[in-house]
Amino acid sequence: MILKVLNVGKSFNGLIVLEDVSFELETGTITSLFGENGSGKTTLFHIISGFLPPSRGKIYFKGESIYDKPATEIDKLGIGRTWQFPRVFKNLSVLDNLLLASKKHPGEHVLNYLVNPFKIWQEEKKRKEKAVRISYDVGLSDKLEEAAGRLSFGQQKLLSIGMLLINEAELLLLDEPFAGLNVIMVDAISKLLLQLKEEGKTILMIEHDRKKAKAISDKVLYLTKGIIREDVGVA
Amino acid sequence: MYAQILFNGLVAGLLLALVAVGFNLIFNTTKVFHLAHGAMFVVGPYALLQFIDITSGIGLWAWGGSVLLVVFLAMLIERVVYQPLARKRSGQAISLISSIGVYLFIVNLISLVYGNETKYVDLPLGGSFSLLGITIIPVQLMQLAIALLLIIGVFILMRTKWFLKVRAITSNDTIASVLGINTEKIRLHTMVLGSIMAGIAGCLQLFDIGIDPHRGMSITLGAVAAVIIGGQTSVKGTIAASLVIAFLQTFTEWYISAHWKEGITFLLLIAVILWRTEGIVSFNIRLEER
Ligand SMILES: Nc1ncnc2c1ncn2[C@@H]1O[C@H](COP(=O)(O)OP(=O)(O)OP(=O)(O)O)[C@@H](O)[C@H]1O
Ligand SMILES: [Mg+2]
Numbered sequence: 001m002i003l004k005v006l007n008v009g010k011s012f013n014g015l016i017v018l019e020d021v022s023f024e025l026e027t028g029t030i031t032s033l034f035g036e037n038g039s040g041k042t043t044l045f046h047i048i049s050g051f052l053p054p055s056r057g058k059i060y061f062k063g064e065s066i067y068d069k070p071a072t073e074i075d076k077l078g079i080g081r082t083w084q085f086p087r088v089f090k091n092l093s094v095l096d097n098l099l100l101a102s103k104k105h106p107g108e109h110v111l112n113y114l115v116n117p118f119k120i121w122q123e124e125k126k127r128k129e130k131a132v133r134i135s136y137d138v139g140l141s142d143k144l145e146e147a148a149g150r151l152s153f154g155q156q157k158l159l160s161i162g163m164l165l166i167n168e169a170e171l172l173l174l175d176e177p178f179a180g181l182n183v184i185m186v187d188a189i190s191k192l193l194l195q196l197k198e199e200g201k202t203i204l205m206i207e208h209d210r211k212k213a214k215a216i217s218d219k220v221l222y223l224t225k226g227i228i229r230e231d232v233g234v235a
Numbered sequence: 236m237y238a239q240i241l242f243n244g245l246v247a248g249l250l251l252a253l254v255a256v257g258f259n260l261i262f263n264t265t266k267v268f269h270l271a272h273g274a275m276f277v278v279g280p281y282a283l284l285q286f287i288d289i290t291s292g293i294g295l296w297a298w299g300g301s302v303l304l305v306v307f308l309a310m311l312i313e314r315v316v317y318q319p320l321a322r323k324r325s326g327q328a329i330s331l332i333s334s335i336g337v338y339l340f341i342v343n344l345i346s347l348v349y350g351n352e353t354k355y356v357d358l359p360l361g362g363s364f365s366l367l368g369i370t371i372i373p374v375q376l377m378q379l380a381i382a383l384l385l386i387i388g389v390f391i392l393m394r395t396k397w398f399l400k401v402r403a404i405t406s407n408d409t410i411a412s413v414l415g416i417n418t419e420k421i422r423l424h425t426m427v428l429g430s431i432m433a434g435i436a437g438c439l440q441l442f443d444i445g446i447d448p449h450r451g452m453s454i455t456l457g458a459v460a461a462v463i464i465g466g467q468t469s470v471k472g473t474i475a476a477s478l479v480i481a482f483l484q485t486f487t488e489w490y491i492s493a494h495w496k497e498g499i500t501f502l503l504l505i506a507v508i509l510w511r512t513e514g515i516v517s518f519n520i521r522l523e524e525r
Contacts, residue, residue: 071412089403089411092406096402
């Protein structure tokens with residue numbers, strides 16, 4: 001078990017969005033989260049990834065309590081996420097966006113360049129190769145030098161998935177990865193997610209396209225009226 | 236004649252570029268219209284003077300002391316003024332006013348302690364000489380060398396992952412922090428780096444035309460013009476614009492009058508803005524993303 005959410009509740013100024021949410025995710029599985037518009041799915045993602053504090057409840061990631069940790073720390077622990085509206089650096093190229101998302105670069109500390117420039121240069125080359133590889137995975141290989149702000153909405157979405165892939169998170173939270181994407185790309189992303197699962201990653205995704213999502217899911221969660229209901233073995 | 240103007244313009248342009256690149260880095264990461272940058276331009280040389288006095292020589296100790304003081308002050312301004320304002324999400328107008336306040340405080344303190352007269356340091360570098368019809372003062376060669384070295388250093392920095400983060404914060408600091416980039420740390424870095432560049436530029440000016448406590452503002456306004464003309468985010472654009480401005484200023488000084496130096500800078504600024512609002516170096520993103 002990689003993630004355990006226990007009795008999480010969230011209300012905004014008296015409006016109860018999440019009443020009592022509990023569920024667990026097994027390592028190396030794909031889980032879909034369904035629910036009506038406004039049922040609180042994105043809010044749940046905000047809470048898990050540390051961008052919103054829950055009103056109550058507990059969250060454990062690999063046994064460690066994370067419900068009161070800030071977003072940057074949760075990100076470092078290995079929970080990556082995409083946003084329903086893709087968040088990319090519009091003034092930077094696709095390649096730069098991907099490189100920025102890759103973590104634990106020895107050149108994070110400028111002074112390391114003085115100590116061992118060769119090692120960092122090699123590392124940089126490796127990162128770049130990886131970024132290029134990922135750009136093929138998400139179908140943006142011919143857009144590497146293009147500013148992200150010039151990409152279409154769907155392409156920006158693909159880029160944000162690419163940014164998640166490069167950051168080597170263990171648990172990926174995807175907020176409607178298929179919405180707005182062409183069928184061919186949906187199938188490509190589905191394949192990619194299955195491949196990630198093979199590599200041992202855990203995926204939780206919000207989707208409205210139930211058929212496409214169920215096709216690759218090990219488990220389905222329904223969020224209704226602030227409570228989670230679970231279906232196992234639907235695939 | 237033209238060769239002389241070009242040479243003088245080049246030296247002045249590189250000095251301006253130091254101040255302007257510093258302003259560029261600070262402005263783009265902190266989003267503060269950092270007019271107190273002009274104070275750093277005078278703190279550097281006054282600290283250098285003080286340390287020359289203390290160590291009775293212009294060696295590494297004096298330079299080191301000057302740079303350290305600038306670094307300390309830059310960190311202080313960021314941590315005590317700019318960062319708290321940013322955390323409170325106060326707007327650019329507020330941080331601009333605060334920056335002017337910081338500028339006035341520092342400059343008036345310096346003029347209180349050291350007086351308002353212009354200070355010089357004479358370096359024993361020998362008299363001017365002639366080369367290809369250009370009269371060159373050795374101090375100018377030193378200015379040229381140090382400024383070039385710093386700018387080359389910036390170009391090297393621009394190839395690092397650290398600078399990619401600077402550009403990320405420039406582009407969108409919310410997304411940057413969402414991606415786990417420590418924006419407050421990078422802000423502090425650019426404050427320190429940018430201030431060192433302004434401080435050293437001030438020191439270099441100490442050796443020829445001299446420094447008084449109020450010299451920082453006009454060069455900072457020139458730097459602001461260079462940053463805007465250069466396209467705001469582009470370091471290369473800022474350097475190019477600094478050179479153009481300095482050539483134009485030298486030319487004006489030579490053929491019209493030194494009083495018109497600043498006027499001409501802002502005429503250029505207005506002309507460029509009317510012609511291209513985004514500055515010279517820029518690119519367009521999708522209509523719906525603006
Ligand atoms: N910051 C906020 N302040 C007040 N109410 C909020 C806030 N954020 C979300 N809500 C409310 O919480 C509810 C759930 O929002 P949320 O975005 O989580 O829904 P969702 O399940 O992701 O919907 P969709 O499928 O349309 O994306 C909505 O009614 C919304 O109005
Ligand atoms: Mg949502």
